[in-house]
Amino acid sequence: MISKTKPNKKLLITILLIIIPLTTANCQLTTDGNILSFQNRLRFGNYLYKDQDYLRAADEFKEYLRSENNDTVVFRLANSYFQIGRYTEAAGNFKGLFFNSQLSEEARLMFYESIFFQNDYKLFRVLAEERNFDSSLYGKDIERLKYISYFLDNTDLPSENIVLKSFPDSVQSRLINFYQQKKFPQHKSPTTAAILSTLIPGAGKIYTGEIGDGITSLIATALTTYLAITNFNADHQFRGWLFSGLAAFFYAGNIYGSAASAQIYNARIQFNFDKEVKLFFEQRNYFLPKVDY
Amino acid sequence: MFVFSVKAQDHLSIQLDLANNLFNNKQYYDAITEYKRLQFFDSTKTFNYEINYKIGECYKAGAKYDDAVKYFSLAELNARTDNELFDSKIQIIRTNILRRTSDRALQLCDELEKDERFNGKRDEINYWRGWAFIFADNWDAAAKSFAKINSNHELIKLAEQTEKAKVSVTFAKVISYILPGAGAIYTGNFLSGLMSLGWNLLSGYWTINSFVENRVFDGIVVGELVWLRFYRGAIQNAEEFAFEKNLEVSNKSLRYLQNEYKGIKP
Structure with a gap:
């Protein structure tokens, strides 16, 4: 009996050794085996997204969203557009997450960021002041962004106390300096x-x-x-x-x-000031929290 | 399970064909997407060399040279044979030539030449070294490099003609020191050279005339403000004209290589 079972075991092990690698091969593919299935598009999109190939990731997410709505994917699609500087499309997609979504708060912040980085600061301030899409979680960040925008265009600054109160103590003296330079530029006639x-x-x-x-x-x-x-x-x-x-x-x-x-x-003074201010806020990521999903 | 595995392999082959078709139709953006998709789903890494090599070629065709070098380097890491290794290294050299990092291209050529595995590929190495010298605007060295392949190589003549057609910047400056305007005439700018000579003669006459008439201060001021200005201008012009002329000569040869040369280009 023993001598009969031994070859069977060996045979079984041999078969398993052949089959296991074959079945585990191409395990990236889902069971339908179709590379272009919606699920596979999503997985490929996520891979591209992590690889920071946002343009291609956006294409994959868009295809996936034709089959199923998924807030995280919409967020990633919007963020892909945001990362490649297509802020209008980013804002439009973030807007779709404002209501009935767990990512509503983050989407609102990112929506305002998308408007801000379009460099249309007047529109940004109008939207921020209307408070139609106000965020309970990131309201202070959006307000701070509004005051930053005053430093970046030619609009008259609000009073010093109002502007500075949104910023941390560690940068107050630097901001006072910027405020004074902006309010009273050392121009020559x-x-x-x-x-x-x-x-x-x-x-x-x-x-x-x-x-x-x-x-x-x-x-x-x-x-x-x-x-x-x-x-x-x-x-x-x-x-x-x-x-x-x-x-x-x-x-x-x-x-x-x-x-x-x-x-x-005068142009040089203005240019240097703009450059310095932009660099200051850029280095601090405009005091914005990092949001990603 | 076995059937599924084979099916998946079929899908990958189909995907490779699709990506290659896009590549052959010069739809490089889409080709990169499909190659990357294939790379993601090909967990056996069967096509890793081909994929990275092709992605590199796509980026190179789209003038994204940094990305191209990155993917050719990945291809190099995944090369299975010496030939594949050599091909990916040569592509890195060619990309460096195109992005005008000629020093790096020359350094890589030297490294390849020292590698005993590629002793039989010296001609190809010398060919790309010649191209690297061309893009470094060193036509004399390029001619020497092509001569190592074959003393009748068609690019030797072009490189030698280009070198010969160039003018000496130092000579143009030196003759302008001796005779203002001569440097400009030497570089083929006759009108500018004659004008320069005329201004120098006139301002020189005014300066000397002022001294002759005992108006010493006038002489110093005219000499300093007018004569020296034209004298210095003639030397600077000669230098600029010589640079421009040499650039024109190099560009003419590069245009020939781009539009009419039938051999392999970077």
């Missing part, structure tokens, strides 16, 4: 610069901080004027008129250049 250069060539440039340029302009205008006079005195009419023309050119050019220099100065 192009008219003043032009008038100064009319009176003393180069003075307008010195006023706008271009000291080297200002002194050069003064010397160039003075020298060409001097050369015009000495050439006229030496009876070199052509050279006299040539240097007169050059002197007039330097003089007029300096007046125009001073006004332009003031405008460039």
Whole structure:
């Protein structure tokens, strides 16, 4: 009896050894074996989503959602659009989760984020102030985002206390600094610069901080004027008129250049301020909580 | 269960055909999606080399060179034979040539050359080294590299002609120091060269004339503000013209390679 059962056991083990690898192979596929089934599309979409290939993940989620509605998938679809900068589509999809969804609060926050990152800050503030889609969980974050938006466009800032109260203590002094710079920018007047250069060539440039340029302009205008006079005195009419023309050119050019220099100065101040503010908020992720599902 | 497994394998083969069709039809975005789908469902990793290689090719065709290098590197890791390994390494070199990281391409060529497994593929290595030199604007070295393959290689002539057609930036500057405007004339900008020479002669005359008439201060000012300005300008112009001329010559050869050359390109 024993001798009969042994070969059977061996045979069984051999068969199992052959079958097990074959059946476990391609285990990624679900039982229907169809790579393009809705379930497989969802699994593939989730893989792409984790791999941060959001554009392709969105396509897969969209296909899956044709078969079945699933809040997490809708959220991931919206977040995929958000991640690739398609904020309008992201906002539209987040909106679909506002009611009767467990992800309602997160979707509301992400909806406001989508509007915010479209850079249409006026629309964002209108929506935030209407409070139609207010979030009980993330209301303070949305409000903070509203105050951040004031730093990022040309709208007049609300009073300092109102703006600053939404932010943590650790950044208060930095924000006060930004607030003061935004409210009272250190601009130079192009008219003043032009008038100064009319009176003393180069003075307008010195006023706008271009000291080297200002002194050069003064010397160039003075020298060409001097050369015009000495050439006229030496009876070199052509050279006299040539240097007169050059002197007039330097003089007029300096007046125009001073006004332009003031405008460039103002633009530079504004550019640096915008860059600094943007970097400050970007580094802190706009004080937003990380939300993902 | 066995039947299911075979069926699944069929699905993967069909999926590979679909991805390859998209690739052959140059629908690279969709091809990448389908290759990635195949990669995800192919748990046996049977097609891992082919998939990564093809995805790399898709990204390369779409000028996403960083992604292309990433996938060719994955193909390299999954290579089963020396040939597959060599092909993926060559693709990395070709992508580096295209993204103008020629130094990296040359470094990889050197590494491949030192590898004894690829002793029989020296010609191919030298061919891509030549291309790397072309994209590094070193046509002389490119010619030498092609010459190692075959002394009559068609790209040797092109590389030599390009090198010959180029002008010397240093020579253009030096002759402008001696005779203002000569550098511009040397680079083929005759009108600019003659104008430069004229301005220098006129301003030089004014400067000397002022000294002759004992108007020393006038002489210094005109010499400094006018003559030196034109003199320096002539030298700077000669340098710029020489650079432009060389760029034009290189671009002409690159245009030929892009549009008319029938051989394999990066």
